[in-house]
Amino acid sequence: MHDLYDLAIIGGGINGAGIAADAAGRGLSVFLCEKDDLASHTSSASSKLIHGGLRYLEHKEFRLVREALAEREVLLKKAPHLVHPMRFIMPHQPHLRPAWLIRAGLFIYDYLGKREQLLGSEQVFFESPDSPLKANFSRGFEYSDCTVDDARLVVVNAMQAHEHGAKIMTRTICLSAQRMAGVWVLELEKDGQRLWIKAKALVNAAGPWVAQFIQQSLALKPAYGIRLVQGSHIIVPKLYAQNKAFILQNHDQRIVFAIPYLNQYTLIGTTDREYTGDPNTVEISPEEINYLLDVSNAHFKTPLTALDIIATYSGVRPLCDDESDNPAAVTRDYTLALDVTLDEAPLLSVFGGKLTTYRKLAEAALEQLKPFFGDLAPHWTESALLPGAEQFSSIDQLATEIGYKIKGLDEYTIQRWVYAYGTRVWSLIKQAGSVHELGLNFGHGLYALEVDYLVEHEWAVSSEDILKRRTKLYLQFSVDDAQQLDDYLTALHEHRMKKNVA
Template sequence: MDVTDTIYDVLVVGGGINGVGIANDAAGRGLNVLLCEMNDLASATSSASSKLIHGGLRYLEYYEFGLVKKALAEREVLLKNAPHIISPLVFRLPHQPHLRPAWMIRAGLFLYDNLSKRITLPKSRSFKFDQQSPLKSDIKKGFEYADAWVDDSRLTVLNALSAKAHGATILTRTQLVAAETVDGIWHLSLLDKASGETLTVRSKSLVNAAGPWVENITGKVVKERTHGLRLVKGSHIVVPRIHDDEHAYILQNEDQRIVFVLPFEQDYSLVGTTDVDYQGDPQDVAIETAEIDYIISITNNYFKRQITRDSIVHTFSGIRPLLHDEAEDAKAVTRDYTIELVTEGHAPLVNIYGGKITTYRTLAEAAVDKLTQVFATMKPAWTKQAALPGGDFTDRETLMAQYAKDFAWLPAALTARYVRTYGTIAKQLLTGCETLADMGEDFGAGLYQRELDYLVANEWATTLNDVIWRRTKLGLLLDEQQKQRIHQYMSQIA
């Protein structure tokens, strides 16, 4: 289909979690949707988060009860709808009486337990660290509470897959470069970065979900006033596992900030994050030495196993596109979202400011609800009850057991990775394979030709980094030669 022949109902700019969430919601309500993403899906903030589906315990200190309640409720919804890529995670909070008194933490955890209904996640508790604790021996008391872990970039890709299944067109490496209204319809210039060609598509409405670039769209593309955005950088480091248990740790620091130490991809710990005001181009964001040293020093204050700059195997940084709320301190700026519908001076435009991975689904629902003014016969909201692609099963153990039976020839570690990456989609990926040899070339670290072909054909993967950092996290395991071979193979089949 030629995209220039159609007048779309909605054109969404931005293939981060908020853009794909909105495209999915709108397509499922019967609207004709086109989404354009200037790079890869989740190539910006939505692959650089701490990867938590959480209420945000520390936001209670800023009286953000509405945000925390909304986010807490989403944990159970998302755990049910995407059990392959989202799993419960128990956090341990070592007690440091001089930073926050026990009564304050207990009060926060009481609210956390009760602000929203918990179905599967356990209640918080206090406990004592024993001799086996990975923490320094002077840390004796702690608290435990549960949130959830998510593969953020896969959550983004799965929403795009669902949007496509509901009829949406998803164009990656396609940048919105200009927009004007002609006779009440948006005429939008899209630059195809692969061919260098610009095409004009038409749409009855425009959704600006460009994350850190939201003001670039409002200011330069649509040429209207801007709302006020505060860009706050956050960085993470990945190091070999600092502790052997399956818990996450939440460490309090003297500056009142907290740092997470999270189990990551079996053998690693993900540690972060920072809050640094950012003025540069979001595309160039990268970790600074001062951030690395900050993260290392807090971690070493708590854990017996010490880390150094040499321990680092990977880093990533992202920009929080936060709504400017006049807070002095970057860590205190609200993490909630604002959605505005502007209809004066041009065709309908919905701007998205702020938000969390955790609240993307409610944000998408609210954004599409705004469009009922434009599309009166639109179907009602539907995503709360809908499994994401590959998520139509109840628990990972049962699916693992079924795959171990159906694909007995598949190594157990690969079956486990397929379950937590693809869920039931793995059946489609493995169709027709009866032995490991049927999977084609072995690129290393458990990446076979069959998976790579699937990702290129179905999940918009076109470059090495799309595959090894966003569709999978195999970049942690592959060596340079293996990466080169994957790049070469992808260039051949592109």
């Protein structure tokens, strides 16, 4: 007999994890499979913003912008450890966009969505020599949006789903699914082994693979086309001291962000280019690197060359095809496609979407599935805290408490823990009272206790899962340090397997 779930979800990106959390919290039995690690594709390759999307106003995407603006305030409360207000400075370039147009845009931005915590926009003047901008920029505009740890937002949603009973399986690919006798039968593969489950409804949140999954794994026809649009970022040493982001206008009418990142770096991106390759292996091209360096060098006093780049990353936006000529203009809004025939199990596919609007997308998905589940509970996620936000007073307060509990722990690790785990840090620390009780130090403040926690509670399997997505320590770790961590993880995995067999 195969396990029967109410809902099976394909994809452990933000949309799959968000739908899983919402559905499980409403009492549905949920299964989610992710072929790689949680957030290992588009959802960890974003600009890491929870934003209304100022530039989408130019494309008249008022519905999306209104929803996204309001979600900033919702997410600031749901995950205050992961989502943080940030001021954005737009240096004025009168030949690219007149001041009246920007003022009008910012006025709409200030008032279109609910704003409680975030400050409104204003005009600013740049005083050389303090300004990081070149001398030709004398004025600009400043407004609010938020930054987020994108990969961790996915992980905490998966945790919330799990805490409401969902089964989350990573490194598990769904090879095919078929409707049989009123349910979906899914054929899965994990560690080379085949397994099967059944579900009353199927959600396809496969991101860049959404259309391919419908065609190849379900042998059906997608309701919409998908446009794959690559976007890349470069990470460089901190370009300027201010804790503010810049939104830079380029001659091609595109904008590029320069965002303070992890205290020591500046994140610069993104690009927009049509992508036809395999989304598994997307990487930044030399042209994209030059493009981002050129935009930065046209604005900032600190010159950048390719040698300054510490890391790069690339992702593929799975956008709903609206037949725009320009990849930058394709809609960023989401579309849900419900495929159902009489007496058959429903299929709901997710096309497009933003990290920012994942929660509203999940609510819309559950609204579409409601008719198939008679007594479905009402929506609940707007005011529900995500894991780590429970009893969270402030960053400083939690940092003080950790410092008090773990004698001798360095300030950098304390801060990193607060921002990554919020109040779940206490599950990580357990009974430890000093640095010596945190176990082996793999370098840069990564101790065995944190690794154990990530394996036990956050589905981490490899050093990449831990360093790249859950802690961001990959920017500091050497190959040898990472190898030591992988050896530890292999031993830990074998130990857990033996324990399970016994």
